[in-house]
Amino acid sequence: MTIERQGWLDRTVDLAALRRWRRRARLAWKADPMALRDQRNRARLLRAQLDQVIHVSDARLALPMIGTQAFPRPRGSDWAWRPELWCGPLAVPGLASVPSKSKLGAEVALFHDCPRAEIALRQLRNTAERDLAAYGMRLEVFRFDGSYLSLAVDMPEAAADGLGREHLVRVDTIVELEKKIEIFARLNIRHGPNTEQIVREVPVQDAEVFVEFDLAYTKLNEKRVERMWLDLIFESPQMNQIILRDLTFSRRKRAAF
Structure with a gap:
């Protein structure tokens, strides 16, 4: 994509044109009719x-800025992150008849056990005034004969550091x-051969x-933490449209007593 930047010569030409039209406006009442036409x-x-x-x-500047990581963070946060799907345009913005383990971008994957996947997954541009994320994600589920449907979000290494x-x-x-x-969030933390799971x-x-x-309340081995990811689990998702306008993560240390 070519980015046009206005240089000194362009600005000079624009200012000259502005002065010229300003003069014409000022003299319009006295101008010859042929010249005025x-x-x-x-x-x-x-x-x-x-x-x-x-x-x-006006339309573009009113939209959330692409790539932004700006969002409110709890006081004392030592790490915060918004996944790429909600930040900027993906090379492949959507999937239809999505098989299990399909990925949308590098960090988000869909898992299910439905033999006939009438499921569509798509990135969409956020346009509402309240939106801080540049993009959102739409999950459309039609007929669903499986027992589970979940969206997995891999977190970067910094999340576990x-x-x-x-x-x-x-x-x-x-x-x-x-x-x-009903939607459930399950946090998974791999430490050594074990994985801690917390569901909310x-x-x-x-x-x-x-x-x-x-x-x-976990048995986390702090010396062996390897990675962390989140599963969003959707109960009875058939004949539904689910839009996640934003998804952000943060962590902070508990206040000392």
């Missing part, structure tokens, strides 16, 4: 292009449902929700 035609052509630039610029039982891990999301279903129900009665995982 010619100026009006050129002004209309110029206005059409200016209106187009203003219209497109220095992780200990004094940490709280928080997941924030914005959920839109065509019809209400996502309170879908609110649009903007969060869940927290307290690692104090």
Whole structure:
């Protein structure tokens, strides 16, 4: 993609044109009718292009910025992250008739045991004023004969670096449902040959929700933490559209008493 940057010469030409049209506007009442007709035609052509630039610029600049990692973080957070699917455009933005273990981007994968996968997964551009994430994800499920459907999100190495039982891990999301279903969040932490799992129900009665995982109640071997990932588990997902407008992660140490 070519990025056009205005240099000194371009700015000088634009300023000269602005001064010229400002003078014409000031003298329009005294101008010869033939000259005035010619100026009006050129002004209309110029206005059409200016209106187009203003219209497109207003629309694009009103959208959340692509690549942004900006979002509210709990005080004391020592790590925070938004996955790439919610940050910028993917090379493959959508999948249809999605088989199990299919990936959308490098970090998100869909798992299910449905023999006939009438499932569609797609990245979409966020446009609402409240949206902080540039993109969202839409999961459409039609007929579903399986026993489970889950979305797995792999976290980067930084999420597990220095992780200990004094940490709280928080997941924030914005959920839109065509019809209400139960959604569960399961945090998985691989340490050595073992995997700790903590499950929390996502309170879908609110649009903007969060869940927290307290690692104090785990048997985490802090010296052997390897990786961490999240599963979002959807109960009875058939004939439903699920949109995750945003998904962010953070962690902080529990306050000392």
